[in-house]
Amino acid sequence: MKSNFLLTLGLQLLAAAATAQTTADSAAAATPPSPLTTYGFVDGYYGYDFQHAATNQRPGFLYSHNRQNEFTVNNAVIGLRYDNGQARGALGLHAGTYVAANYAAEDPVLRHVYEAYAGFRPFQKAWLDLGIFASHIGFESAVSKDNWTLTRSLMAENSPYYESGARFTFEASPKLTLTGLVLNGWQNIRENNQAKALGTQLQWRPTDKLLVNSSGFYGNEQPQDSVRRRRYFHDFYVSYAATPRLSLALVFDVGTQEQAARGSKADTWHSGAAFVRYKLAAKWTAAARAEYYAADHGVIISSIIPAPAAPDFRVQAASLNLDYAPATNVVFRVEGRAFRAREPFLTDRDGRPTDNYGNLTSSIALSF
Template identity: 40%
Template sequence: MFPTRAAILMCLTAPAVAAAQTPAFGGFVDTYFAYDFGRPAGRDRSFTTQPARHSEFNINLAHLEIRLDGERLRGRLALQAGTSVQSNYAGEPALGGASGPALARHIQEAVVGTRLGTGLWLDAGIFFSHLGSESFLSRDNPTYTRSLIADYSPYYQAGVKLTWTPSPTLTAQVNIVNGWQNISENNDAKAVGLRFDIMPSSTAALSIYHFLGNEQPADAESRLRAFQGASLKLMPSGKTTLIGTFDFGWQEGAEGGESSTWHGAALIARVQASPKVAIAARVERYADPDEVIVATGSENGFQVNGVSLGLDVSPVRNLLWRIELRGLGSKDRIYPDRGEAGGASTRNAFLVTSLGVTF
């Protein structure tokens, strides 16, 4: 078939359009050292993904990215490595020979998008999750370590999303994804997600998010999972930021069985003491007694309270040194501790310091 006049015109103009959109390159390296006072024998820390290792200099996250931001076209490709990556992608499904964490964990994002209309974008690929208030990138969070509700909700997802921004104060998003933090499928179902970001003023922002899907393997009975949460961010002054987040989840029980629920909350305060120094504190709670999300094998499941205090120093632009002390307490002896009888404790504490650079 011979090309039409319109097709020829598109071929001639496409290079000019592409040339007008110059890609930007960048990266981030987050190095760390953590000391867990329980001194886990295998050096792997339990129940948090950041920091993942004890008494060891290591890389929490390193990524290289290429980004395109145009009027009608956008995209981001970011490749990554680090101990938080290994921890977060350990549960990636492996069905068949072309799936599993070996390759998937090195793709932070591979997403392309096109503008369908004013304020309306369609994106597809692998992208950051629409759930929660914290980022996978430590530099973008008010505390160095992520809260329990962040660690136990998805950081990434694969699918398509439709984002509509009708005004500077409102953004709405609809997602159709493979599932709850998985790139490869584990069943024939797809999950649906919603998110609304509302900014009524320059000092307040509210985010509401939802997830609905079946997360059981293909050979198991379908069990619906519903998850919702809300996060309120207040900036009463140019130096103080307050963030409160609450999440609630429900999952259908097995045939003839009762359904299960879990919930969590975090309160974070951050004060910019000077242009180069900030202090952050957090209190948190996570309760998953039926172990839908977190498996402990204990009588009461994963029911944990936590507190942390951190100091951030940015001596020069794009360089950030952080130090944080964090304590966690559980109903049961779930934390490895070489100093306790039986090798486990209801308490865990660790100190972590990080040096990160953005380029």
């Protein structure tokens, strides 16, 4: 009798525990996730340059990871994002050598704003956002962990990282997203003239493996006291996950900017890059990049107002990247990169003109 009693009691306790767990699971499932989330990112790095002037500053056309022979932080970001399905917004702050180099022309109060925008759905499948947000242009972002290579390509370094304005996004279908923008300009938070710029973006995912992007920009980006020079720009890229291990990407940019003198030939620039990424093992990934950049009179990459007699900029580069991810939210990366030009475009450590330049960069990046 005693054993039967104990057995019955045990079964009742197990049943009660199972019921309690089921109730807890149901309550958890019924509770929607919080619309407010936090995020953060820190990218500490050390770089070393070859065939470059004896300074800790890398060449002026590099903005991300732009210090050498120095232990420092490229970008440290912390922020909040809100999205309840009908309204959304974000506020993020950042600091680092990337910020010092890329936001130098901004108002000091605004330099440390990574993103700050508010938006809502004017109708189903559409968003309208207003504020400061990531650029609609380019295959690479300001957050290095999201990029296939540690450093950014020349085309990415010399096109907008961020924008300020109004953004309208329409989800035409699960495979097609269309975006239209009215902006203060080409990577500037504060307006520098009385004109506004226009932007467009089309992203098409015909399959889970393939992404096709087309982004456009039009605007006059000269200061208020300068002669108008309208700028037209287009960014195109396609990425393809060939296998679970192998991914490929091709990127091509082309732009043109009017000369100040009426009837003069416009300054044109174009740039291309090819990326290959391969997963070597569970925690190891390798990536290679080949690229070129060609700009009449160094437009954009050397000056936004180039003189007709300024030299052209013609540079080719290649890099090799090795990543080790000991955990899902941290990655250790090492990259070697080499540049070569038709004509000398830098000075070496002895102060002599040189047509080649190379560097090594290492980084530990943590995201949360």
